[in-house]
Amino acid sequence: MKSMYKYAFSLLLVLGSFLGHAQTTKSKDSIGTAVATASTVKKDSVKPKTERYGLRLGIDAFKLSRTFFEKEYRGLELVGDFKLTRKHYIAAELGNENKTVQDDHLNFTTKGTYLKAGFDYNMYENWLGMHNMLYVGMRYGISSFSQTLNSYTVYNAHPYFGEAAVTPEGTKYEGLSAQWIEVVAGIKAEVLNNLYVGFSFRINNIISNKVPDNFDNLYIPGFGRTYGGNVGAGFNYTISYFLPLYKSTIKPKEKKKN
Amino acid sequence: MKKILLLLVLAFSFSGCEKDDICDASTPTTPRLVIECYDNANATLTLKNLTSLKAIATGMGTEAVAFNPSLPITDPSRYLYTGSKLYLPLRTDATTTQYALTLNSGVAGSENTDIITINYAHHEVYVSRACGFKTLFDLDPTTPIVQTEPATPDGAWIQNITVIKPNLESENEVHVQIRF
Numbered sequence: 001m002k003s004m005y006k007y008a009f010s011l012l013l014v015l016g017s018f019l020g021h022a023q024t025t026k027s028k029d030s031i032g033t034a035v036a037t038a039s040t041v042k043k044d045s046v047k048p049k050t051e052r053y054g055l056r057l058g059i060d061a062f063k064l065s066r067t068f069f070e071k072e073y074r075g076l077e078l079v080g081d082f083k084l085t086r087k088h089y090i091a092a093e094l095g096n097e098n099k100t101v102q103d104d105h106l107n108f109t110t111k112g113t114y115l116k117a118g119f120d121y122n123m124y125e126n127w128l129g130m131h132n133m134l135y136v137g138m139r140y141g142i143s144s145f146s147q148t149l150n151s152y153t154v155y156n157a158h159p160y161f162g163e164a165a166v167t168p169e170g171t172k173y174e175g176l177s178a179q180w181i182e183v184v185a186g187i188k189a190e191v192l193n194n195l196y197v198g199f200s201f202r203i204n205n206i207i208s209n210k211v212p213d214n215f216d217n218l219y220i221p222g223f224g225r226t227y228g229g230n231v232g233a234g235f236n237y238t239i240s241y242f243l244p245l246y247k248s249t250i251k252p253k254e255k256k257k258n
Numbered sequence: 259m260k261k262i263l264l265l266l267v268l269a270f271s272f273s274g275c276e277k278d279d280i281c282d283a284s285t286p287t288t289p290r291l292v293i294e295c296y297d298n299a300n301a302t303l304t305l306k307n308l309t310s311l312k313a314i315a316t317g318m319g320t321e322a323v324a325f326n327p328s329l330p331i332t333d334p335s336r337y338l339y340t341g342s343k344l345y346l347p348l349r350t351d352a353t354t355t356q357y358a359l360t361l362n363s364g365v366a367g368s369e370n371t372d373i374i375t376i377n378y379a380h381h382e383v384y385v386s387r388a389c390g391f392k393t394l395f396d397l398d399p400t401t402p403i404v405q406t407e408p409a410t411p412d413g414a415w416i417q418n419i420t421v422i423k424p425n426l427e428s429e430n431e432v433h434v435q436i437r438f
Contacts, residue, residue, distance in 0.1 A: 104279070105390025154382060155287040155389045160323055160347040161315065167382075167391075214384045227279070227387045 051248050052131060053083045056188075056196065058240020063095070072100040075221075079238050081120060089120040091137060091184075093236070097221035105153045106218070112145020114222025116182060131242070132189045133198070139182040141204065143222045146174040149215055173212030178220045180206045182234070194242040202234040281389035286428040288392045290345040291376065298417040298437040305342040306438065312337055312363035313346060316356035316373075323347065338363055345429065346376075350393040353378060358408060361415050361438075370415040375404040378426075397424040403434065 060077035067074050077095035084090055093116040100109040120137035149171045186200025204223055211217050219225050224232045281287065297306035313323045322337035323346065329336035348355045356375045362368040377398035382391045397403070402421045405414065418437040426433055 103387055103390075105281070106387060152382075153390045154350055154393050155281055155385065155391065156347075156350065156393075157283070157287055158290055158345070158347050161318070161349050161351075214382075216384060216387070218387050 051083075051086055052242075052244045052246075053248065054243050054245040056081050056083075056240050056242045058196065058238045060093075060095070060236040061239050062235060062237040063097075072102070074098040077236060079236070079240060084119075087122045089122065089135070089137075090117075091120045091139070092117040093139070093222075095222055099219055099221075100150070101219055101225075105155060107150040107152070108215075108218065109148045109150060110145055110217075110219040110221060111148075112143055112176075112221035114141060114143035114145075114220075116141040116222060118182070118184075120184065130190070132187075134187050135185070137184040137186075139184060139202075141178075141180045141182055141222055143178050143220050145176050145178075145217075145221050146172055147176060147212060147215060147217060148172045171215075173215060176210050176212060176217060178206060178209045178217060178223060180204045180220075180223055180232075188238070188240070190242075194244070196240045196242060197238065198240070199235065199237045202236075204232045204234060206230045206232075279388040281386070285385060285389055286392070286430070287385060287389055288350060289394070289426045289429045290347045291395075291426060291434065292429055292432050293344040293346065293434045293436055294432045295342045295344065296435060296437050303435075307340060307342050308344060308361065308438075309340055310361070310363045310365060311339045311344065312360040313339070313344075314358045314360075315349075316358070334364060343432075348376060348378065348380075348395055348426075350380060353380065359416075370412050371408045372414055372416050373406045373408055374416070374419070375406065377401055377404070395426040397421055397426070397433070399424065 058079045060075075060079060063075035063077045067076070075095065075097040077093055079091075079093050081089040081091040094114070096113045098109070098111045101107070116139040118137055118139035120133070120135040122133045122135045124132055124134035126132055149169045151166050151168050153166050182202045182204040184200050184202050186198055188196045188198030190196050206220075206223065206226065209217055209220070209226070216226075218227055224234055226232065295306050295308055297304045313325075314320065315323070324336050325339040325345075326336050346355075346357060354375060354377055356373060358371050358373050360369055360371040362370065378395045379398070380393050380395045383394055384390075385392050402424060403419050405416055405419060407414065416436050416438050420435045421433065422435055423431055423433045
């Protein structure tokens with residue numbers, strides 16, 4: 001429970017610092033935009049809107065920091081999205097996790113790789129020259145992993161014989177897999193030219209889960225813990241870089257100006 | 259935008275809540291051997307109460323099974339059972355458990371001890387994250403329970419032992435019937 005508070009608090013901190021970023025960016029941008037708009041108005045009453053299209057690649061800083069600060073966790077998640085239309089993005093996350101969980105009666109290690117693919121829909125109406133995102137989206141997640149049962153206790157409600165409670169094991173269950181659907185909501189803000197920070201909150205629901213004989217998938221890489229039922233929650237904090245590939249404007253004549 | 263942010267923060271703070279993961283007492287875990295006792299004098303099956311039965315497993319010295327664990331350790335009644343349904347724990351790290359069952363324990367002159375040896379195989383089954391694993395037992399198909407006399411024979415009080423369910427899965431079932 002204590003660790004849960006720590007977890008929640010550190011996240012709020014991260015979130016708070018991000019909000020600070022977002023605001024400064026916005027004000028800076030809005031001034032720039034205001035100037036740009038003013039200069040445009042002089043020449044043309046029609047506001048030209050340039051849309052940049054390209055690939056955004058990044059990393060989940062939250063998993064990375066947990067890798068450093070949590071002893072029993074190693075994780076890496078690469079994120080990417082490609083702008084398909086003005087509001088639609090193809091988005092994906094590719095990751096790998098290695099997590100050891102120590103419970104009252106079990107100690108196990110889950111290792112595996114996952115891929116989440118889907119789309120994001122940008123709900124935010126950007127001012128001219130801004131490329132921020134307030135988005136919702138969906139993902140289909142697949143994970144391939146193994147579970148190692150490191151040790152366990154046999155639960156005995158009526159202890160009489162003083163048997164060794166903990167049985168050291170080492171059984172590895174391989175070839176496990178799971179699939180799930182994720183609903184995503186998040187923000188991405190351009191803090192420096194082409195550099196984005198963002199966070200997303202996810203609610204996921206298991207569709208299929210291949211569990212080992214005589215054990216369970218208590219943790220699924222990419223999905224998280226499963227013992228809260230089929231519905232889980234996730235979070236990521238991303239730092240990403242946008243590679244502009246091409247631009248398109250509503251008025252092709254305005255292209256030269258940019 | 260602010261509203262959505264607030265919602266996100268709220269949803270997020272709730273996701274931190276976690277129910278306590280304690281193994282629920284109603285979850286079937288490692289079962290004890292359930293023995294139901296019947297009157298041997300009656301041709302039809304009639305339950306008969308054991309009186310002041312004490313059970314000590316071989317290798318446990320003088321430490322008897324605590325049938326009334328709520329009583330203090332110093333109280334002899336803690337280790338005495340009166341009733342018709344006897345629950346005996348089995349060793350989860352061996353394939354044999356031997357018990358000395360003393361009827362009318364503490365009553366001078368009417369004490370009678372029989373030794374029963376229970377032979378079985380066991381395997382561990384995953385229950386849940388909160389409970390871990392449980393051990394289930396399968397009584398030996400040829401010699402599930404062997405009845406013998408103690409070092410100083412005093413005659414057998416158990417007249418008949420019948421295994422009615424050799425695979426022990428829970429305590430909500432009767433595994434063995436005895437007549438006395």
